[in-house]
Amino acid sequence: LQICTRLRKLSALLDPVAVAVDVLSHDLGTPPALLWGVLGLSIEASSTQLNFIEVTLKTFESLLATLPRFRTYVDVLPNSPHLALAIQDVFQVYLDLGRRCVGTFGGKGLNFIRKLKWFQYQKHIFGDSLGKLRRLTDIVHKEAGVAMEERSQQIAEYRHYEIIASQQEVLSAMTRNQDAVEINDSLIFMVPHPPNSSFTGRNDELEAIHHTLRLNDAKLRGQKVVAICGLGGAGKSQLALKYVHQYQSAYKAVFWVTCDSVVKMDGDFASIAKRLGFSNMSLQQNRENVLNWLSKAGDDWLLIFDNVDSINDISDFWPRSLDGCIMLTSQNSNWRYKENVDRTILLKSLTSKESIGMLEKIMAKQGKIISSEAAAALVKETGGLPLAIRHIGSYICAMGTDPVQFLQAYQDENEASAIDAWDESIPSWYSHTLSTFLNYAFEKLTDDAIALLSTVCFLDPETIGEDVFTQEDISYGPCMSKNRYVISHFEVCDISWVFVANIREATV
Numbered sequence: 184l185q186i187c188t189r190l191r192k193l194s195a196l197l198d199p200v201a202v203a204v205d206v207l208s209h210d211l212g213t214p215p216a217l218l219w220g221v222l223g224l225s226i227e228a229s230s231t232q233l234n235f236i237e238v239t240l241k242t243f244e245s246l247l248a249t250l251p252r253f254r255t256y257v258d259v260l261p262n263s264p265h266l267a268l269a270i271q272d273v274f275q276v277y278l279d280l281g282r283r284c285v286g287t288f289g290g291k292g293l294n295f296i297r298k299l300k301w302f303q304y305q306k307h308i309f310g311d312s313l314g315k316l317r318r319l320t321d322i323v324h325k326e327a328g329v330a331m332e333e334r335s336q337q338i339a340e341y342r343h344y345e346i347i348a349s350q351q352e353v354l355s356a357m358t359r360n361q362d363a364v365e366i367n368d369s370l371i372f373m374v375p376h377p378p379n380s381s382f383t384g385r386n387d388e389l390e391a392i393h394h395t396l397r398l399n400d401a402k403l404r405g406q407k408v409v410a411i412c413g414l415g416g417a418g419k420s421q422l423a424l425k426y427v428h429q430y431q432s433a434y435k436a437v438f439w440v441t442c443d444s445v446v447k448m449d450g451d452f453a454s455i456a457k458r459l460g461f462s463n464m465s466l467q468q469n470r471e472n473v474l475n476w477l478s479k480a481g482d483d484w485l486l487i488f489d490n491v492d493s494i495n496d497i498s499d500f501w502p503r504s505l506d507g508c509i510m511l512t513s514q515n516s517n518w519r520y521k522e523n524v525d526r527t528i529l530l531k532s533l534t535s536k537e538s539i540g541m542l543e544k545i546m547a548k549q550g551k552i553i554s555s556e557a558a559a560a561l562v563k564e565t566g567g568l569p570l571a572i573r574h575i576g577s578y579i580c581a582m583g584t585d586p587v588q589f590l591q592a593y594q595d596e597n598e599a600s601a602i603d604a605w606d607e608s609i610p611s612w613y614s615h616t617l618s619t620f621l622n623y624a625f626e627k628l629t630d631d632a633i634a635l636l637s638t639v640c641f642l643d644p645e646t647i648g649e650d651v652f653t654q655e656d657i658s659y660g661p662c663m664s665k666n667r668y669v670i671s672h673f674e675v676c677d678i679s680w681v682f683v684a685n686i687r688e689a690t691v
Contacts, residue, residue, distance in 0.1 A: 221281035239284050371436040373458060374487075378428045381544045381573065384537030385422055388528050392426050395526040396485070396508040397433050406502070408509045410518035413530030416570030419512035420489050422530065426510070427487065434508070436484040440500065442491045442511075448500055474503055482506035494521070532567030535559065541569065545576030557586040564590070 225239055388411075396407050411419045427437050440451040449466045456469040459476050463469070477484060488497055488511040502509065511518070519527035533541065539558045546553045553561075565571040579589055 221278060225281045225284035242280065242284075370431065370434070371438075371458060372431055373455060374424070374427055374437060374439045375441075376424050376439075379421055379424060380548065381541055382421060382425050383541040383544060384533055385418070385425065388422060388530070389426055389429065391526060391528060392422075392510065393430055393433070396510070397430070406505055406507055406509065406523075408511070408524045409526050409528065410521075410524050411510065411512045411528045411530060412514070412516040412518055414568075415514055416568050417530045417532070418569040419514075419530055421569065422528070423487055423489065423510055423512050427485065434483055434485045436480065437487075438484070439487045439489060442488050442496060445496075448497070452500065470500065474500075477502045477507055478504035480504075480507070482508070484508065485510065487511070491515075533562075533569060533572070534567065535562060538562035538565065538567050538572055541572050542576050545573060546580060549580035551580050553586050557590065560590055561586060 226236060392409050392411075395409050411422055413419050427439070431437055438451075438455050440455075441447045449470070452473050453463070453466065453469045456472045457463060459473065461469070461472040461476075464472065477486070485508045486502060488500070488509070491497055491511045491513045492515055494501075497511075516527075516529060518524055519529070532538075539555070539562055542558050542562055543553060561575060562572060565575065575589075578584070579586055
């Protein structure tokens with residue numbers, strides 16, 4: 184049964200490689216069926232003993248698990264020389280592995296000698312091959328990501344500019360005999376989040392953003408765009424939030440749009456339209472009213488698109504004006520290749536000094552003091568990831584845990600954590616930091632808190648109604664008394680990824 188399970192897993196790993204080979208079979212001069220034939224011969228050769236089969240399957244699995252995700256890149260394979268070369272290298276290592284299996288386990292000889300030969304092959308030749316493939320995979324992901332992004336970008340930009348061209352004539356007719364919109368002296372500041380008192384560092388990034396948006400050739404007309412890119416949890420939204428609060432006096436109007444979904448973007452544009460004095464209309468008309476207002480409002484406004492994936496997501500919401508300032512946050516670093524982006528901030532981890540400062544601020548807000556040695560040891564475990572620092576600091580304060588004892592337990596958990604999903608595009612410290620902390624925190628929850636968390640993970644965190652969990656006729660989810668709910672609610676919020684303010688008392 185164990186061998187059958189491993190064979191199914193191996194088949195699933197081999198299938199996307201066979202698809203890629205099929206696409207490039209003309210260039211490779213080899214049919215994809217040969218991949219399956221090599222695997223079959225290797226299994227047959229090692230079938231003399233059960234442990235030989237297990238060793239063979241594990242080795243093939245290690246090889247295939249190291250490969251790039253070729254199925255994702257099938258559409259761009261024919262035009263990507265790097266991907267074609269990658270598959271050729273993979274194919275050579277794969278054939279060499281099959282040849283070694285047949286030569287080692289298929290011939291005659293003592294089992295001990297055969298095991299020793301295989302061990303030497305795995306330790307030296309095969310280990311070097313895996314190292315080469317891992318380095319190659321990093322190049323493949325980068326090249327394929329750029330190729331795929333450029334392809335989708337061409338389509339999106341064509342649609343984007345087509346919309347602009349079709350609406351430009353209408354916009355000109357509407358504004359030909361109208362004066363530009365005058366923004367009142369009172370600041371229009373529509374940012375849903377208060378300042379973060381624990382924010383630390385990033386001074387160079389803040390100055391770079393402001394220089395691009397307001398100081399760099401400020402007398403020249405033109406729309407200015409800054410993209411803040413980085414891994415999830417690196418502090419992109421917090422940097423944008425810090426900027427708008429610190430430099431709000433440089434603008435007469437600031438608007439924040441959450442881009443998690445089209446529904447949220449439409450909702451934010453409807454709120455902006457209402458604040459600007461427009462009557463409540465359809466979602467499309469609200470959007471048009473805001474865009475028309477921005478096109479006539481000069482350059483003293485700032486629009487923030489928070490958590491954008493690609494231009495496809497916001498093309499219908501992008502201002503058509505030739506003036507104004509736009510700032511966006513995204514995990515997609517390919518924004519740096521866009522022609523209309525004036526500056527891209529690639530956000531990295533905090534320095535050790537900045538990380539310690541952030542942790543000390545979090546502890547001080549709760550009246551806690553942490554020694555410099557303990558703070559340095561804790562932030563070292565986080566890799567300088569602001570999200571992890573915030574959660575660890577908040578957890579220690581909320582649970583009253585001694586920092587030294589927490590660090591010891593955290594390190595033990597880190598040693599025990601097994602990261603099943605491997606991705607070359609994400610640094611190893613990133614997965615270990617978040618998964619280790621969440622595993623540690625989750626184990627401390629009561630059954631009621633786990634039941635509550637297991638339900639809210641399926642809901643929008645900004646519109647959860649508390650009565651969902653306490654009404655007596657509920658037919659789903661954790662029905663509990665008001666007191667039990669309140670206790671579980673605070674327990675979850677102490678270590679949750681969401682702020683307490685995000686769980687509202689309004690009905691869904």
